[in-house]
Amino acid sequence: MKLHNYFRSSASFRVRIALELKGLAYDYLPVHLVKGEHKSEKYAAISASGLVPALETDDGELLSQSMAIIEYLDETHPQPPLLPADALGRARVRALAQLIACEIHPLNNLRVLKYLVRDLKVEEEAKNTWYRHWVRSGLELFEKELARLPAATYCYGDAPTLADCCLVPQIFNGQRFNVDFSGLTRTMAAFEACMRHPAFQKAQPSNCPDNEG
């Protein structure tokens, strides 16, 4: 398999975690977002929408959207599972993942920050406030959702799931912008449990070949 991705992209990081959790080897193919490589003609052949990550399967199929890719990996390589065995558990884990992937992260990705600055003439400080607002307020909702679930090592239960694949990159992102994580007890406990796990360590941006530090 080949993963077309960027070290700092949260969505890429999610898929790298899943690949490491599954113990699947893959070729790392960097796409430099800041240099605009995702908008090149070459990359258009890989991803119609020009987004990272894109997973290229051994059969040459090209898959997009990180959560869809992770579910595909989970279905085609079931061990260890990244979703619970029961429908209710799966709904809980998917909802946690989507709370991050649909409510928090979309507001903070590169093209949105660029639009704020270029089109809305938002100053640097207001842009950073925007960033921190959506991460902090989104994680507060995440914490409330976790608080209603049974005690767990990770986001849901005692093994990493799709929810943890989404949580960890979001925390990394927040750290870069000095988001306040205080009081997010369950959330940060799950994050710390993940960071003690070798798969999450291995997948992190600082271990990527295209890492710029």
Next chain:
Amino acid sequence: MKLHNYFRSSASFRVRIALELKGLAYDYLPVHLVKGEHKSEKYAAISASGLVPALETDDGELLSQSMAIIEYLDETHPQPPLLPADALGRARVRALAQLIACEIHPLNNLRVLKYLVRDLKVEEEAKNTWYRHWVRSGLELFEKELARLPAATYCYGDAPTLADCCLVPQIFNGQRFNVDFSGLTRTMAAFEACMRHPAFQKAQPSNCPDNEG
């Protein structure tokens, strides 16, 4: 089952479509977003994160996040299926759904538009331009993704899927803000096929009990 939702919420509309496609009866419980009812203490008992929709199952379980709810409905009431039978097909449909739910819709929901006006002091016209920008540019990516898939009546294949549940509310939303849909051939053909289907008709905002016209 009970659906806590709002007639104009895209995420609510997605779940209503799925319920109608499955032929499942449900109680419609309105939550008035503009009046802030989702932030009430009463609603906090239903949804920890205070978001709509929330599905209350007959067992009293409360589920959040529209795509997670739809997958739960699909797993617990498999006919008619809203995802293909094969892993690759499921990955394609989920990716289409997520392209809308993670790349387009989050930038245009009510709390984001409010933040633009209240915190960033963005004028009405610039707010509308923002709205149209993300819907139009996102749907252009969607169209490119569809263009690589085999010819189909709906987004994927000849029966409605999770992708159509997400597409139709996004088009409705775009229509309210006069988004230009020209040239989005496959996308609009799928939308029109959906609108000929009674489930999509029945689920639309104008047929909701809390519709304000």
